[in-house]
Amino acid sequence: xxxxxxxxxxxxxxxxxxxxxxxxxxxxxxxxxxxxxxxxxxxxxxxxxxxxxxxxxxxxxxxxxxxxxxxxxxxxxxxxxxxxxxxxxxxxxxxxxxxxxxxxxxxxxxxxxxxxxxxxxxxxxxxxxxxxxxxxxxxxxxxxxxxxxxxxxxxxxxxxxxxxxxxxxxxxxxxxxxxxxxxxxxxxxxxxxxxxxxxxxxxxxxxxxxxxxxxxxxxxxxxxxxxxxxxxxxxxxxxxxxxxxxxxxxxxxxxxxxxxxxxxxxxxxxxxxxxxxxxxxxxxxxxxxxxxxxxxxxxxxxxxxxxxxxxxxxxxxxxxxxxxxxxxxxxxxxxxxxxxxxxxxxxxxxxxxxxxxxxxxxxxxxxxxxxxxxxxxxxxxxxxxxxxxxxxxxxxxxxxxxxxxxxxxxxxxxxxxxxxxxxxxxxxxxxxxxxxxxxxxxxxxxxxxxxxxxxxxxxxxxxxxxxxxxxxxxxxxxxxxxxxxxxxxxxxxxxxxxxxxxxxxxxxxxxxxxxxxxxxxxxxxxxxxxxxxxxxxxxxxxxxxxxxxxxxxxxxxxxxxxxxxxxxxxxxxxxxxxxxxxxxxxxxxxxxxxxxxxxxxxxxxxxxxxxxxxxxxxxxxxxxxxxxxxxxxxxxxxxxxxxxxxxxxxxxxxxxxxxxxxxxxxxxxxxxxxxxxxxxxxxxxxxxxxxxxxxxxxxxxxxxxxxxxxxxxxxxxxxxxxxxxxxxxxxxxxxxxxxxxxx
Numbered sequence: 001x002x003x004x005x006x007x008x009x010x011x012x013x014x015x016x017x018x019x020x021x022x023x024x025x026x027x028x029x030x031x032x033x034x035x036x037x038x039x040x041x042x043x044x045x046x047x048x049x050x051x052x053x054x055x056x057x058x059x060x061x062x063x064x065x066x067x068x069x070x071x072x073x074x075x076x077x078x079x080x081x082x083x084x085x086x087x088x089x090x091x092x093x094x095x096x097x098x099x100x101x102x103x104x105x106x107x108x109x110x111x112x113x114x115x116x117x118x119x120x121x122x123x124x125x126x127x128x129x130x131x132x133x134x135x136x137x138x139x140x141x142x143x144x145x146x147x148x149x150x151x152x153x154x155x156x157x158x159x160x161x162x163x164x165x166x167x168x169x170x171x172x173x174x175x176x177x178x179x180x181x182x183x184x185x186x187x188x189x190x191x192x193x194x195x196x197x198x199x200x201x202x203x204x205x206x207x208x209x210x211x212x213x214x215x216x217x218x219x220x221x222x223x224x225x226x227x228x229x230x231x232x233x234x235x236x237x238x239x240x241x242x243x244x245x246x247x248x249x250x251x252x253x254x255x256x257x258x259x260x261x262x263x264x265x266x267x268x269x270x271x272x273x274x275x276x277x278x279x280x281x282x283x284x285x286x287x288x289x290x291x292x293x294x295x296x297x298x299x300x301x302x303x304x305x306x307x308x309x310x311x312x313x314x315x316x317x318x319x320x321x322x323x324x325x326x327x328x329x330x331x332x333x334x335x336x337x338x339x340x341x342x343x344x345x346x347x348x349x350x351x352x353x354x355x356x357x358x359x360x361x362x363x364x365x366x367x368x369x370x371x372x373x374x375x376x377x378x379x380x381x382x383x384x385x386x387x388x389x390x391x392x393x394x395x396x397x398x399x400x401x402x403x404x405x406x407x408x409x410x411x412x413x414x415x416x417x418x419x420x421x422x423x424x425x426x427x428x429x430x431x432x433x434x435x436x437x438x439x440x441x442x443x444x445x446x447x448x449x450x451x452x453x454x455x456x457x458x459x460x461x462x463x464x465x466x467x468x469x470x471x472x473x474x475x476x477x478x479x480x481x482x483x484x485x486x487x488x489x490x491x492x493x494x495x496x497x498x499x500x501x502x503x504x505x506x507x508x509x510x511x512x513x514x515x516x517x518x519x520x521x522x523x524x525x526x527x528x529x530x531x532x533x534x535x536x537x538x539x540x541x542x543x544x545x546x547x548x549x550x551x552x553x554x555x556x557x558x559x560x561x562x563x564x565x566x567x568x569x570x571x572x573x574x575x576x577x578x579x580x581x582x583x584x585x586x587x588x589x590x591x592x593x594x595x596x597x598x599x600x601x602x603x604x605x606x607x608x609x610x611x612x613x614x615x616x617x618x619x620x621x622x623x624x625x626x627x628x629x630x631x632x633x634x635x636x637x638x639x640x641x642x643x644x645x646x647x648x649x650x651x652x653x654x655x656x657x658x659x660x661x662x663x664x665x666x667x668x669x670x671x672x673x674x675x676x677x678x679x680x681x682x683x684x685x686x687x688x689x690x691x692x693x694x695x696x697x698x699x700x701x702x703x704x705x706x707x708x709x710x711x712x713x714x715x716x717x718x719x720x721x722x723x724x725x726x727x728x729x730x731x732x733x734x735x736x737x738x739x740x741x742x743x
Contacts, residue, residue, distance in 0.1 A: 005029045036077065036146050045073045047149060052205060053198030055149070077147070142184045151185040155195045156202075158182040166200035166207075218254060222263040223270075225250045234271035238264050279326060286323045287335055293318055294339040301343040308336050362407045368400040369412060373419045384423040385474055388416055427474070430467060434475050437461045447484050451476050498544070505535040506548040510555075519556045523549050573669070 004020045016032070017024050030038060045057045057073060058065050145151040162176050173196050177183050186192045225248050226232055232241050238261050245251050254260060290312075297311050312332060318324050372395060376382045382391060395401040395412075404412045438445070443457055454476045458464040464472070509517055512529065523546050530536045530545070539545050 003029075003031045005032055007032070034146075039076045040073070043073060043076050045070050047073075049198075052201040053194075054202050054205070077150070143181055145185060148186075148191070152191070152195050152198075154182050154185040155192060156199045158185070159196065159199045164196070164199070166203040168200075170196060215259075218250075218259075219263055219266065221250045221253070222260075223267050226264070226267045232267075232271075234268060234275045236268065282323050283326050283331070286321075286327050287331065289321070290318075290324065290327065290332065290335045291339065294335065299339065299343065301340060301347045303340065305333065305336060312336075362409055365400070365403040365407060366410060366415065369404050369415060372398060372400045373415060377419055377423070380470075382416075382419055382423065383470065383474070384420065384427040385478070386420055386423070388413055391416060427471065430464075430471055431475055433463045433467075434458065434472075437464050445476075445479050445483050447480070447487055449480065449483075454479075498539075501535065501538040502544060502548045502551075505530070505533070505539060505545060506552050508533055508535050509549055509552045517552060517556070519553060519560060521553065 004018055006017050006019060008015060008017055013026075015024055015026050016029055018029075028037070030041070033041065044059050044061050046060060047055055047057055049055055054067070056065055056067050057070055143151075143154065145154065158177055158180055159173070162180070164173050164176060168176075170193055183192075186195060225245060226241075229241075229244055232244065241264060251260065293312065293315055294308075297308070297315075299308060299311075309332070312318055373382060376391065376394065381394060401412060437458060441457065441461075445454070451473060455469070455472055458467065458472055509526065509530065512526070517526065526549065527545075536545060539548075
């Protein structure tokens with residue numbers, strides 16, 4: 001019966017297709033397997049090929065691998081091996097002879113000859129490339145193997161027996177092995193060539209392994225030889241070490257000088273590694289010992305490196321032990337920094353512990369003081385509206401209060417007010433009931449209401465009849481205080497409104513123009529002119545209106561006295577300083593204001609301006625350009641200034657003989673001169689920065705002294721008069737410190 005499985009290839013890989021179920025698979029179906037393949041399929045060992053072409057066996061259950069064929073696998077192959085089929089005796093033949101095979105057999109042989117190529121045909125009597133006839137073989141002696149693996153193993157053993165080298169070409173290999181019967185252990189030439197390549201890979205691997213083994217043995221022997229020469233150090237060079245070891249037998253065991261140098265370099269690298277490890281161990285030991293030295297120095301967390309370095313260098317143990325010489329200054333600094341960090345960490349931990357202890361102690365003190373306040377609250381000592389001044393005598397000697405003094409956080413007073421606030425919140429609920437009773441009964445508390453009236457009213461309502469007497473007294477005291485305060489505010493508002501009305505009427509009286517009010521004007525003469533004014537009607541009594549009029553007259557008299565006193569003082573200063581300009585006096589009289597004081601620095605400013613003009617003319621001459629012709633006005637001014645300058649030079653500085661006190665007085669007068677006084681214009685439109693600073697400083701000093709001077713002058717010139725007693729509530733608020741208004 002024909003098999004339902006068919007074989008096919010995809011991308012060079014064989015797969016199997018079931019014509020009935022249309023299923024495909026990579027593994028070979030059992031129907032297509034040979035008896036040996038069926039036997040091997042049931043074995044856990046499976047044969048595979050490494051990437052280098054070398055066969056190995058893999059156990060599918062234990063996951064073990066081996067290069068040698070397992071015994072179980074060999075036994076399975078032996079059990080499934082079948083005796084070779086009897087070969088049909090065929091007569092020997094040579095190329096060109098006749099054969100007794102039938103035509104199909106001859107066709108098959110021809111096809112096989114074409115498939116295996118020219119090399120195989122030579123073995124059957126064909127003519128080779130040299131014109132010689134090839135040897136004839138007996139086809140019945142061709143070896144037969146049950147599996148492809150057996151044939152491949154036989155062919156590889158042939159290559160080993162013929163000592164085929166891995167660098168041979170395939171043609172060289174065929175010429176060396178084609179006459180051997182084992183050559184035909186593989187029928188397909190492609191399989192032979194693949195087996196040859198697999199053999200070449202295995203041989204190369206084996207050669208590499210042998211070379212590695214030889215090099216490893218040589219390296220060990222070479223290292224032993226070098227260790228016998230202690231004069232070779234980790235810093236010795238090859239050209240220095242070669243004369244030392246070239247007489248050794250191991251040195252002559254290899255002729256490759258490059259290989260010798262490589263082994264020497266490997267040995268030097270090992271020496272360097274050993275030296276580095278030894279130094280690292282010694283350095284670590286020195287660092288550990290240095291840490292013990294630092295601990296014994298009793299350093300502080302704030303110790304400086306310079307101080308610590310001197311202390312370390314002066315330590316006896318550090319100076320005597322040679323292992324500390326391996327440490328650099330950077331290593332010592334690193335150890336010092338680590339030690340200081342540990343000290344700082346310990347110090348910070350202690351401070352944090354102290355801080356936590358302090359916080360815990362303060363919290364406990366607050367809790368105890370709160371317990372004390374709770375006791376006073378339960379005893380009725382602390383209620384809503386309680387004062388600290390009343391509670392302090394009760395707790396000042398208690399340890400729970402004294403422990404709270406001086407600590408951070410909430411103070412005893414803060415905690416006391418917290419308790420009072422809680423009492424206030426409880427009182428608000430009761431107060432709302434009292435307000436509801438007052439609103440329902442339409443009862444209004446006045447400043448004259450007594451506590452008995454309030455208590456009798458509260459006792460008539462069931463919502464407040466059961467309230468404690470102390471609570472009702474406290475609520476009444478607060479309500480009564482609020483009413484009294486409101487009445488006082490209303491009274492003050494009325495007085496303030498009245499003062500404003502008096503000031504408004506006084507301002508109207510002051511600004512009357514027909515006729516103007518003077519110091520000799522009387523109330524009876526001016527009253528008809530004010531009767532129609534709304535400010536006059538705003539005042540209810542005639543006494544208040546007359547009071548506003550008298551205040552205006554008093555201000556006018558004081559102003560006249562002040563002007564007269566200023567004129568007298570100005571005349572005295574002018575006569576003392578020798579400066580008195582009649583034109584200024586006339587101008588002041590025309591303006592109706594006070595006479596401006598003379599400018600004592602005007603001569604110096606004019607001199608400075610003349611000097612600048614002279615310097616300008618000098619520079620113009622230096623440039624070769626003629627200055628512009630002076631005008632008549634400038635000539636007159638220069639002549640006038642020149643004459644004054646000559647007179648000043650002849651008699652010296654005009655202030656040379658002046659008393660320093662008079663000089664300071666002149667400076668003060670200049671700084672406090674009135675606005676609008678004529679000054680010399682320098683063309684900039686404003687005074688210089690230095691002059692502004694001097695003026696501002698002098699003005700501030702004069703402003704501080706002016707109130708005292710005014711007070712002394714008024715005490716001297718003021719005429720005593722009888723002050724009428726008047727109501728305090730009716731006195732104008734602008735009477736004291738009032739600024740004089742300009743006419």
